[in-house]
Amino acid sequence: MRDWKTNLQWGIMDTYILRKFIGSVFFSIALLMTIIIVFDISEKIQSFMDNEIPLGIIVVKYYFNFIPYFVNLFFPLFTFISVIWFTSKLSGWNEIISFFNGGISFYRFLVPYIVGALLLCILSMFMSNFVIPKTNAGMYNFKEVYMHKNHSITTSNIHFKNSKYAYVYAQRWRKQTMDGDMFTYEIIGPERLEYKMRSESIQYNESTKKWTLYNYVIRDFSGEKEVLRMGAQMDTTFNFLPEDFNADETAAETMSYSDLKKFIAKEQSKGSSLVKIYQIEWQKRLANPVSIVVMTLLGLCVAARRTRRGVGVHIFIGLLFVFMFIFLQQVSTVFAISESLSPAMAIWLPNLIYLFICACMLYAMPK
Numbered sequence: 001m002r003d004w005k006t007n008l009q010w011g012i013m014d015t016y017i018l019r020k021f022i023g024s025v026f027f028s029i030a031l032l033m034t035i036i037i038v039f040d041i042s043e044k045i046q047s048f049m050d051n052e053i054p055l056g057i058i059v060v061k062y063y064f065n066f067i068p069y070f071v072n073l074f075f076p077l078f079t080f081i082s083v084i085w086f087t088s089k090l091s092g093w094n095e096i097i098s099f100f101n102g103g104i105s106f107y108r109f110l111v112p113y114i115v116g117a118l119l120l121c122i123l124s125m126f127m128s129n130f131v132i133p134k135t136n137a138g139m140y141n142f143k144e145v146y147m148h149k150n151h152s153i154t155t156s157n158i159h160f161k162n163s164k165y166a167y168v169y170a171q172r173w174r175k176q177t178m179d180g181d182m183f184t185y186e187i188i189g190p191e192r193l194e195y196k197m198r199s200e201s202i203q204y205n206e207s208t209k210k211w212t213l214y215n216y217v218i219r220d221f222s223g224e225k226e227v228l229r230m231g232a233q234m235d236t237t238f239n240f241l242p243e244d245f246n247a248d249e250t251a252a253e254t255m256s257y258s259d260l261k262k263f264i265a266k267e268q269s270k271g272s273s274l275v276k277i278y279q280i281e282w283q284k285r286l287a288n289p290v291s292i293v294v295m296t297l298l299g300l301c302v303a304a305r306r307t308r309r310g311v312g313v314h315i316f317i318g319l320l321f322v323f324m325f326i327f328l329q330q331v332s333t334v335f336a337i338s339e340s341l342s343p344a345m346a347i348w349l350p351n352l353i354y355l356f357i358c359a360c361m362l363y364a365m366p367k
Contacts, residue, residue: 068127084299087299121290136254162185165187182198199215276343
């Protein structure tokens with residue numbers, strides 16, 4: 001029992017590996033984010049100049065919000081590259097063999113890696129659910145205010161369920177001017193269509209809290225005979241607001257985990273066509289941080305084997321695994337959107353597959 005407890009005690013080796021691990025991750029983050037920012041500046045500099053945006057606003061309101069998003073997005077990749085790099089160095093310098101000669105088992109050697117991966121996983125999870133939604137909101141607000149001065153932001157083909165029997169549709173909706181084109185409001189009863197309102201355009205008046213319909217046609221089927229009404233303009237009220245038209249694929253990216261869960265339930269009750277997109281985003285908030293642990297194990301399995309060809313072979317093999325992982329993520333997401341898989345299964349499937357691969361590789365590793 002004493003030997004078992006002694007073997008689990010944190011030692012100099014653990015601190016050394018953990019420091020190398022965390023240091024390599026943040027070094028690779030700093031290096032790759034510098035490259036990403038340079039490319040982003042080169043792409044957007046003309047747009048910044050055309051809109052006459054001050055440098056201070058670009059730095060504070062755009063790049064301070066831009067950097068956390070991409071750091072968290074590429075956290076698993078940063079972690080994988082770092083593990084490959086410094087573990088290959090340890091293997092090349094025979095340090096891993098020295099640890100084993102000192103009586104440390106291979107599985108005990110994994111402990112500082114697991115601890116480091118869990119710390120990064122918790123950090124990424126915190127960023128995904130609390131920090132990134134706020135920075136995304138700031139980044140989107142910057143684009144709305146400074147990058148779209150001369151035109152309204154338009155969304156297309158908005159469908160939602162307003163109540164148990166009422167359905168709303170707009171072919172186009174402009175967020176800034178709060179108006180839309182080809183508006184339809186339908187009440188479909190248990191047996192038949194009971195009411196249908198169509199208009200060429202619709203405008204929300206914020207001061208009166210009313211909607212104005214232009215060139216409208218109303219067909220009422222609730223009675224024994226159809227009642228038809230037409231007109232050039234009509235002011236009316238509905239129990240929905242402009243915000244109901246504003247929902248798009250990026251809406252979920254600005255919400256915390258709990259807010260997103262409530263938002264999904266609300267959108268499901270409305271019959272929104274974007275529910276799958278929101279559910280995928282919700283699942284990613286947990287699956288992506290967990291993939292840091294998976295990438296850590298995978299990188300260790302690839303890099304711990306010593307080779308005469310050096311670090312380059314490890315990086316090449318590792319990148320093949322990463323590209324396959326990213327490809328699997330994209331394919332499973334497509335299956336989720338097409339409803340071939342549930343969002344939860346689609347998002348977690350790559351992690352489960354690679355976790356199985358890691359388990360097989362760890363079992364086959366020379367101990």
